[in-house]
Amino acid sequence: MLTRLRAQNFKSWRDTGDLEIAPLTGLFGANNSGKTSILQLLLMLKQTVESPDRRRVLHFGDERSLVDLGTFFDVVHAHTTEEALAFWLTWALPQPLQVADPETNRRLFEIKALSFSTVVHQRDTRLGVETFVYRFDDQRFGMARRPDEERYDLISEPYHAKRTLGRKWPLPPPVKCYGFPDEAVGYYQNTGFLPDFVLAFENLFSGIAYLGPLREYPKRSYVWAGESPLDVGRRGELAVPALLASRSMGKVISPGPRKRRQTVEERVGYWLQRMRLVDSFMLEPLAENRKVYELRVKTRSGGPQVLITDVGFGVSQILPVLVLCYYVPEGSIILLEQPEIHLHPSVQADLADVLIDVVNNRNVQIIVESHSEHLLRRLQRRIAEEELAADKAALYFCRIEGGESQIERLHLDLFGNITNWPQDFWADEMSDRTAQVEAMARRMGAGAR
Numbered sequence: 001m002l003t004r005l006r007a008q009n010f011k012s013w014r015d016t017g018d019l020e021i022a023p024l025t026g027l028f029g030a031n032n033s034g035k036t037s038i039l040q041l042l043l044m045l046k047q048t049v050e051s052p053d054r055r056r057v058l059h060f061g062d063e064r065s066l067v068d069l070g071t072f073f074d075v076v077h078a079h080t081t082e083e084a085l086a087f088w089l090t091w092a093l094p095q096p097l098q099v100a101d102p103e104t105n106r107r108l109f110e111i112k113a114l115s116f117s118t119v120v121h122q123r124d125t126r127l128g129v130e131t132f133v134y135r136f137d138d139q140r141f142g143m144a145r146r147p148d149e150e151r152y153d154l155i156s157e158p159y160h161a162k163r164t165l166g167r168k169w170p171l172p173p174p175v176k177c178y179g180f181p182d183e184a185v186g187y188y189q190n191t192g193f194l195p196d197f198v199l200a201f202e203n204l205f206s207g208i209a210y211l212g213p214l215r216e217y218p219k220r221s222y223v224w225a226g227e228s229p230l231d232v233g234r235r236g237e238l239a240v241p242a243l244l245a246s247r248s249m250g251k252v253i254s255p256g257p258r259k260r261r262q263t264v265e266e267r268v269g270y271w272l273q274r275m276r277l278v279d280s281f282m283l284e285p286l287a288e289n290r291k292v293y294e295l296r297v298k299t300r301s302g303g304p305q306v307l308i309t310d311v312g313f314g315v316s317q318i319l320p321v322l323v324l325c326y327y328v329p330e331g332s333i334i335l336l337e338q339p340e341i342h343l344h345p346s347v348q349a350d351l352a353d354v355l356i357d358v359v360n361n362r363n364v365q366i367i368v369e370s371h372s373e374h375l376l377r378r379l380q381r382r383i384a385e386e387e388l389a390a391d392k393a394a395l396y397f398c399r400i401e402g403g404e405s406q407i408e409r410l411h412l413d414l415f416g417n418i419t420n421w422p423q424d425f426w427a428d429e430m431s432d433r434t435a436q437v438e439a440m441a442r443r444m445g446a447g448a449r
Helices: 035-050 194-206 239-249 264-274 313-327 345-362 373-384 429-448
Strands: 002-010 013-015 024-029 085-100 107-123 126-136 139-145 152-157 208-211 280-285 292-298 305-307 333-337 365-369 393-401 404-409
Touching: 002 035, 013 404, 024 035, 024 345, 024 373, 035 194, 035 208, 035 333, 035 365, 085 194, 107 194, 194 208, 208 313, 239 264, 239 280, 239 292, 239 313, 264 280, 264 313, 264 345, 313 333, 313 345, 345 365, 345 373, 373 393
Parallel strands: 024 365, 024 393, 208 333, 333 365
Antiparallel strands: 002 013, 002 085, 085 107, 107 126, 126 139, 139 152, 280 292, 292 305, 393 404
């Protein structure tokens, strides 16, 4: 689970500052204020981890990737290519990492949380890593580029890395922006544990699932050949295959202490009914032993079953959100971009309850970027009602000042009140109502004459 994040010179951010990332983290603000860029940073690192090219420092994306950010020129703040990109992350490990001394096999470190930082620069037309460092307790392990060279030195402080006998060759460049080359182990007698840090970093990003704001239109039928997707796809196109895979695997989840465990389909159906979108839904093959399925729903008790294409658009738009929340494994991190699109205000508010349920009962972290006042208001209410602990939520407001993104954490008291409500956070409802009353008075006065 991510606990802290910072970026410098990334898109509209000169510096995000040190951000606390809570189990439920919300990013609010106007359009083009930089909140989506924070999600894009994590997606860029995820697709870098998943890239098969070990020499690709950062994967900015293409038409097949989760996000396409263009080039270094497009990504670096103010297009100032002389500046470096810098990122810092801290995360809690799902299980303590036991590191043994390669020479004695005795326990050397027990690591419960790791921090990582990297600085990436463009030299000529190629990206290069200036430095990357893993930190825990008072230990630092990483690599730093030698001045004016394409060779690197190992960072190992205060732990002493012992050189093997022979000439002291410098290290080659890192693997991507975060990995030690094989020589970092081969040139030393007691650094065999370095790949463990890299694996922990890769495991963090392999556990990230993303759902974008533009979701697939519903279909009259769906083809499922037995695959088990990792998530629901960035457009929600794999929501139905994920439901069928969960059914095939017999996956069940806990809705809370002392409550009966439910299948993913049951939990999704519960929320669709609670949101008053449908009374029930059924996912069945067109014929026995066929791989083509139909998703049919009842909009009211006792009503006829109809295809999902024949009901309101909101059902097909909320479905991938619900499936993702209950399909991903525990310990995952979900990135949601504007999940409230096409949803009625009351459903937007209920969506906040879904997020709270997942965070409280599934050990899943959610980072949501939203414009929904209704979602935020429900979060505030649930904090006041003690259904969401205040320390489990971190809510931020993003804005642009002087051409740069700025971020401010919203301070919530125990009663859900925001004590530092930003100016112009939402539309000025009072001004609209005052203007409406003044217009009504003018028109009534004109009619009287």
